[in-house]
């Protein structure tokens with residue numbers, strides 16, 4: 001017995017010593033990415049032969065090799081020939097609800113799994129705009145601490161609705177009590193098939209949200225609704241305007257409100273692309289995370305026929321070019337564009353769709369630098385997110401190391417060599 005106790009004490013002591021030693025090395029450790037091209041997310045010119053120095057999960061210095069002095073004990077990661085960018089931010093996603101390609105499976109486990117998938121694709125932060133339940137609330141705490149293996153999460157709680165202003169305001173209040181980061185409403189008639197939220201209700205929701213200090217994101221489709229919502233105080237247009245070309249009145253309203261625009265072009269793609277076998281099902285970048293088993297239901301000929309026959313799917317397909325043109329007009333006129341996909345809904349593949357989104361943005365005419373900004377630095381003022389989105393001293397060390405340079409070709413964002421969140425490397 002005595003021997004046992006002695007051994008236990010000794011091993012515990014050894015364990016504590018080992019942990020202590022580990023922690024000390026960990027705390028004193030600096031890591032530097034050296035020799036790569038650094039794109040900081042602000043839109044500034046890239047730094048060639050750059051250095052990103054991190055410590056304690058945060059970035060402590062960024063610059064060219066001769067500008068940054070490395071502390072003595074710095075671990076060097078040679079990234080010559082590679083590109084370092086901030087971790088990407090999806091400003092309109094969803095988590096926790098989908099299993100395979102079907103919704104209605106909300107759980108904490110699913111939400112964690114979704115956040116891991118985002119991280120695998122270099123999406124290090126996700127703003128989940130609705131459908132978030134209480135299980136997601138504790139996961140938000142990764143925003144205030146050093147995260148690992150999972151994307152950081154912001155949530156909007158329940159999408160606000162109600163038959164009267166009072167009912168809708170009660171949902172705002174219950175979201176507030178649960179603990180959310182944003183409020184979200186839908187003002188849409190789903191191509192004439194449902195009732196649109198009346199102005200007196202959304203006005204009450206917007207006012208109450210602002211009173212409580214929240215930004216209000218709106219799901220819209222029609223130009224006319226977007227204008228009315230902005231006039232009523234909406235902060236964030238969370239989908240493309242798709243019925244017609246945007247005009248000066250909308251642009252003036254967006255600028256006056258400092259409102260940002262989240263195109264979610266891949267949301268449109270997801271409505272019609274399964275009318276046939278989607279070409280991306282063979283893409284190795286898709287298959288590195290998703291299995292053929294998962295996509296099986298989408299290969300069902302009957303299901304494909306339904307999509308071909310669906311008026312709504314075919315309408316969204318027809319209107320996608322309108323959405324792309326509107327995004328380009330708004331971007332050119334100086335309205336901040338933020339990358340978002342509406343992924344995490346059934347058959348909108350988390351992580352992969354963000355990269356598809358950025359390719360569509362390029363096809364619509366945005367430059368690679370503009371696209372990178374939309375997925376990094378732009379999200380910060382737009383969504384009032386803290387300490388992420390830029391490679392900047394004091395910010396979280398959320399970054400992606402790429403084998404190619406995305407300024408040459410946006411598809412090089414898929415050449416993911418390493419993903420880091422809060423200074424911890426995500427296992428690929």
Ligand SMILES: [Zn+2]
Pocket residue numbers: 092093094129130342
């Ligand atoms: Zn959504």
